[in-house]
Amino acid sequence: MIFGAALFLAALAAGLALMGASGRYIALSLLGGGVLVPAMLQYIGAARVVLRYLERVFTHEAMFRALAGLRIWLFTGLARSAAGGLGYRRAGDALARLVNDVDALDGLFLRIFLPLLGAVLLTPVLAVLLWHEHPWALAVLLPFGFVAFYLPALAARAAGQNGARAGLAMSGLRSAALDALSGLREVKIYAAEGRMLAAVQAREAAYLAAQRELAGQTSALNAIAFIAAQAGLLLAMLIGLAGAPVFTVITVFVLITAFETVLGLPRAGLLYGQARAAAARVVEAATAPPAVAEPLAPVPMPAGNSVAFEHVSFRYADNLPFVFENLSLQLPAGSRTAILGPSGAGKSTIAALLLKLVVPQRGQIRLGAADLAALPSEAVRHRIAYLGQTTHLFADTIRNNLRLGDPTASEEKLWAALEAAQLAQTIMGLPEGLDTWLGEGGQNLSGGQGRRLALARTLLSEAPILLLDEPCAGLDADTETEFMKVLNTATQGRTVVLIAHRLTGAEQLDRIWRLTGGALMAAAG
Ligand SMILES: Nc1ncnc2c1ncn2[C@@H]1O[C@H](COP(=O)(O)OP(=O)(O)OP(=O)(O)O)[C@@H](O)[C@H]1O
Structure with missing residues (x-):
């Protein structure tokens, strides 16, 4: 970034030198006829082009790398704060933040910081030049300052609220579209396409309104900045009429480059307003506190794997019943x-407590000899494999879906897990075997096959x-009875907690508890 900024300043200096020298030779040739233009001028011209090119290459590369790092940071923050899952509304919002808001930060360095740096450094240079032309010529600094500093500040303030509104509207649009697309089957079955489309279009209209307002502000700012720049040049020419003509032409030529550098700044002010709102949304999402705070002084993981709930009381919020x-x-x-x-x-709530997705208000949960509250969540989740009622299968190959359970699993281990889940024969029969692509949510498998694949992943x-x-x-x-038989053999040697409405009769169990009215009663065992 620093190298990119240095290249930008070098290109700017070359531009000023080129324009100043060109102005001088044009003025001299008009006044005194033939003037020999030194070869140096050609070199400066060529150097300017090369420097501009290199500046673009380096600054863009640095910016893309920074944005990639930002996306990883945001994703990590989201994963930490939403360990229990996001849901469609928040997934749409997270997507808007990951894509649109991070993209909005793209212009921060290239279109805002660099031209602003140029404007700050140009001000004293212009002051000296204009003073030299005529003390009155210093008045040209007024339109320059107006374009380079005042208009951008004004635009940044105006865009702050609008940028936040556009960001919210985009997130609303994505959430609505994602929800409608994810439930497309239901939408078609209930012939609700029209209603869904209307809901998405209403969000789109809100987004377009915010965008239109931004576009209106941009064109107004561009026009005002252009007029102010022309006024500045005219002023320099008029004041220069009283002084030395050659120096006046040089000054005007340098001013052309100076105004050219800062003409984009008012629009950058708008961008800054948007980028600030986007940055606030990115930081808010990335630094959201996790639902369960990590222990300040974690204790080492215990050796034992017994679990005990001791006088545990839990409710999801203060205004909800226990x-x-x-x-x-x-x-x-x-x-x-x-x-x-x-x-x-409250059966799944017991699972959520055990996985540290929520914490009890009273009582203690023990893993081995340790208090679960004092153990790091990630380490606890390494001890507990979880197969939920709505386990997600990713739009990826069977192999990659399985490897979520063990990223380093060998080919043999993958097949052993499939064998244990009694799915190996089916996968072997597929032309592409483990490389078979699963549709979104595993839609290329039957319900039973999908559950078995999820089980194989858990067993890995x-x-x-x-x-x-x-x-x-x-x-x-x-299929349920078959599946239970598979489970019995596949889970031998491990601690198994089975949460269900009822049993099939095929399960091998040591104890059965019934949870009703918030109390556990032994049903058999
Ligand atoms: N995230 C949540 N926020 C607020 N309340 C919740 C939340 N999750 C569950 N509940 C409530 O807590 C109670 C227990 O829910 P839980 O999901 O544990 O029941 P369950 O026995 O697993 O039900 P099911 O058999 O239908 O899955 C329910 O009244 C439910 O509405």
């Missing part, structure tokens, strides 16, 4: 436990505790 109060539950290492209960009883993780939340959701009775 999901359960004073709940105690023992899950010995290596045991196989089912937690049953009606919808809304060597976590000693398996947390299975409704792993058979969406499967028919026969």
Whole structure:
């Protein structure tokens, strides 16, 4: 960036020298006939072109690298603060921040910082030159300052609110479009295309209105800046009429380059307003606090893998009722436990507490001998493999979907996991095997195959505790029974917590608990 700025200043200096010298020779030739133009001028001209080119190459490269780093930082922040998932509305908003807001920062250095630096350094140079022409010529600094500093500041203030509005409108548009596209099947089944389109168009209209306002401001600023620059040049010429003609032509030529450098600044002021709003949104998203704060003094991970809920009370918010109060539950290492209960009883909440996606208001959860609150979330999640009711399959190959469970898994390990999940035969039968591309959400597989693939992915993780939340959701009775038999063998030797509404009868379990009304009761075991 510093090198890019140095190149920019060198190109600017070459431009000023070229214009100043050209002005001088044009004036001399008009006054005194033939003048020999030194070869030096050609070199300066060529150097200016080369310097401009190099400046663009270096500054763009530096900017792209900075933006790539910014996107990674933002993504990491989002992942940390939303470990429990985003949902469509927030996914659309996150996408707008990752793409549009980060892109809006693109112009910050190239179109705002560099010309502003040029304007600041040009001011004393012009002051000396104009003073030399005539003390009255210093008045030209007024239109120069107006274009280079006053108009951009005014534009930045005006664009602040508008930029924030445009950012919000874009995020709303993306969320609405993403939601409609993700649920396209339902939209078609209920013939709701018109309504969905109207909702998206309303968002689009809000975005276009904000954009139109920005475009109007841009053209007005461009016109005012252009008129002020012409007025400055005219003033320099008129005042110069009283003085030395050659020096006046030199001054006017240098002024042309100076105004050319700062003419884009009023528009940059608008950009700055937008970039500031975008930066605020990026920083806000990247630094959002995680739902569960990390322990200030984490303790080492315990050796044991037993889990114990001790008098745990939890509710999602102060104004919501407790999901359960004073709940105690023992899950010995290596045991196989089912937690049953009606919808809304709080079964998945037990999983969320165990995965440290939420924290209890009272009581303690223990992993081995350690308090879960004192353990780093990431380390806890390495101990617990989770298969939820809506496990996401990515639009990628089967191999890459599996490798989410273990990025370094060998070919043999992948096949072993597929074998354990009784999916190996099916995948072997596919022409492209593990390289078969899955449609979005795994739509190229049947529901049962998709669940088995998700199970194989879970099994790839060597976590000693398996947390299975409704792993058979969406499967028919026969496939469900088959799936449970697969689970029985595939999960041998690990601590298994099975969350379900009811059992198929095929499960191998040590204990069964029923959760109702916020209390656990032993159902069998
Ligand atoms: N993120 C949340 N914010 C607020 N309330 C929530 C949240 N998640 C769940 N709840 C509420 O907490 C209660 C327990 O929900 P939970 O998902 O644990 O039930 P469940 O037994 O797993 O239900 P199901 O069998 O339908 O999945 C419900 O009343 C639910 O509405």
